[in-house]
Amino acid sequence: MKLENTITAENINRNLLNVNYAVRGPILDRAMQLERELEKGIEKPFDRVVRANIGDCHALGQPPITFIRQVVALAACPELASSPDIPADVKERVREILGDCTRGSVGAYSPSLGLRVVRDRVASYIRARDGGVPASPDDVVLGAGASDVIKTVLTLFAGDQGGKPPAVMIPIPQYPLFSGTLAELGITMAEYYLDEEHEWALSRFELERSWREASEQCAVRALVVINPGNPTGQVLSRENMEEIIKFAYERGLFLLADEVYQENIVSKPFYSFKRVMHEMGAPYNRMELASFVTCSKGWAAECGLRSGYVELVRLQARVRAALQAARGVMQCPTVLGQCVLDCVMKPPAPGEPSYPQFAAEVSEVQRTLRERTADAYHTFNQIPGYSCNPIDGSMFAFPRVEIPERAQQAARELNMAPDDFYCLRLLEETGVCVVPGSGFGQRPGTFHFRTTILHTRDEFRHMLLSFARFHRAFLQQYGDERAMTVDM
Ligand SMILES: Cc1ncc(COP(=O)(O)O)c(C=O)c1O
Structure with missing residues (x-):
């Protein structure tokens, strides 16, 4: 007797069929596939995939705060308390x-x-x-x-x-x-x-x-x-x-x-x-x-x-x-x-042994955020067809992108939303993986994408250049005369 599935798309909790989470959606799947293809030596117009789809700072290279990790390590393994490397305030905590x-x-x-x-x-x-x-x-x-x-x-x-x-x-x-x-x-x-x-x-x-x-x-x-x-x-x-x-x-x-x-x-x-x-x-x-x-x-x-x-x-x-x-x-x-x-x-306070290192680590995180938000805001507003509101906080930019009518038409022919099409093309041509605005919702007729901005300085610069170059080529292909050189 053939064993039938007891749970199927027809009898599953219907609500689950409506759950979407674009941050880990099909564009990320394609990015991961591209990573595997690069590993196999398959030629691409880029040498690496840059994941900018998710607000995960440690995944982008931000080092952990030492005090936190020492507390976690010692809490998990109290025998480490005899180590001279563990500061007294960590032991006390x-x-x-x-x-x-x-x-x-x-x-x-x-x-x-x-x-x-x-x-x-x-x-x-x-x-x-x-x-x-x-x-x-x-x-x-x-x-x-x-x-x-x-x-x-x-x-x-x-x-x-x-x-x-x-x-x-x-x-x-x-x-x-x-x-x-x-x-x-x-x-x-x-x-x-x-x-x-x-x-x-x-x-x-x-x-x-x-x-x-x-x-x-x-x-x-x-x-x-x-x-x-x-x-x-x-x-x-x-x-x-x-x-x-x-x-x-x-x-x-x-x-x-x-x-x-x-x-x-x-x-x-x-x-x-x-x-x-x-x-x-x-x-x-x-x-x-x-x-x-x-x-x-x-x-x-x-x-x-x-x-x-x-x-x-x-x-x-x-x-x-x-x-x-x-x-x-x-x-x-x-x-x-x-x-x-x-x-x-309750982070380390001034006067406690862990404070100097803690303060230096946090100040570097804050400096990076200030630098990246300013860079993203200025660069996105320089790209013809892009506009971006000031970024007061968070770890993302959400620029608005004008997608020419001919490109929208090309997307429709592939049964895709224009911003999905744009982000997929961006990924295929530059290796940069961002999330289309439709994953977050946007006013009909407007198009955006979300990019994480907390990469290392060189990687971030590489991303911004990729956006500018890609967009220029995209406008050229789809016949918008505003395509012009962007000095960066
Ligand atoms: C606005 C907002 N709320 C909540 C969360 C949930 O984060 P977590 O479950 O990792 O605490 C996130 C994560 O990105 C977020 O951006």
Whole structure:
């Protein structure tokens, strides 16, 4: 008897068929294939593939912060404490963390919300960041990265309300964790467009439009704001944040603030939504809020160790209990990841043995970010047919690209979106792998791509030259007379 599959595309959970995550999509698959072809010695018009599709700093050569790695190493292997290479503050930190681990081992499960010592540290960090606004460790839930806790919080909104399916408002462009997770949970996306003409601000008018249209069919439950933006790199002004908070209040929406790039800002002050709500006073200081932070970003950039948290403010006790039960089912986030978070929340202070090296390492990370954001912004605005808003933070540029009508036609003939076509051609001709704007969403008729900007200086220069040369050739091929020499 032939053994039939019990699970097929016809009877699988339908929601999973709608999950897309462009950051690891078909262009990356092709890039990996090209890498294999180069290894086999197959001729290409480039000598290497440059992966610029994902915000993974260590993968691009950023060295880890020594203090973090020493804490992780010692926590995993306490016998190393006898080594003279381990500074006293690292030993002290590990002693504190292991003191909160069952039998002093990172191999034991922690409480499902995370170790108490780390949650205390998170609360102190938030208080210091927000100029003294109160923060409680009881409101902090640790996760295996921000994605993990974002999914947990979005799960709260699944299920019909008064006979209507749920919807969550997300920005366009957005980071596709949100679209992918909402698709998986069967929650409708109520998309609102960021205003590219005003440095990717949120317009109250557009928020209202999106809410009104979605409310015809759905119960709109929550509003997601990504600040600093990914892929857009803007940092919202305080006035804009106040407008958003008022909108969420008036429409009875739960606010999810994805603030994972708060330590990757080059040019503007960062205000957390929690702080702004608090300082706006009543009734806004009584609103619920979820704010997300991760160790995958910022100066730590420990993506692979999977660590982050959500601060959940003013949740009803029964909601908090339900969420805690759901987290309990998953046991706990990795304890080594919690060690990383502990270091990020309380890095070495002046006077401590690890401080000089720590300060030098962080300052190099910050210098690189300042240099790359400026370089990307200036270069992209010099390429005819490209435009790019100022990059205030994050680790990406999201330039807009004019794609000539003839190229759009060529894309349609191949059944491809014009920006997919553009990015695929860019990859095939230069080896640079970026993500088409359609993976994040964009206004119809506009085209963009997202590139990571944290490569080494020489590699980044190589990428920028590749964009300029490729675009010139592309315009020449598709008959746009603006093709001209770009001096770089
Ligand atoms: C805006 C945003 N939110 C959340 C995440 C999730 O990161 P992680 O799960 O690694 O913490 C990312 C990762 O790139 C991101 O860009």
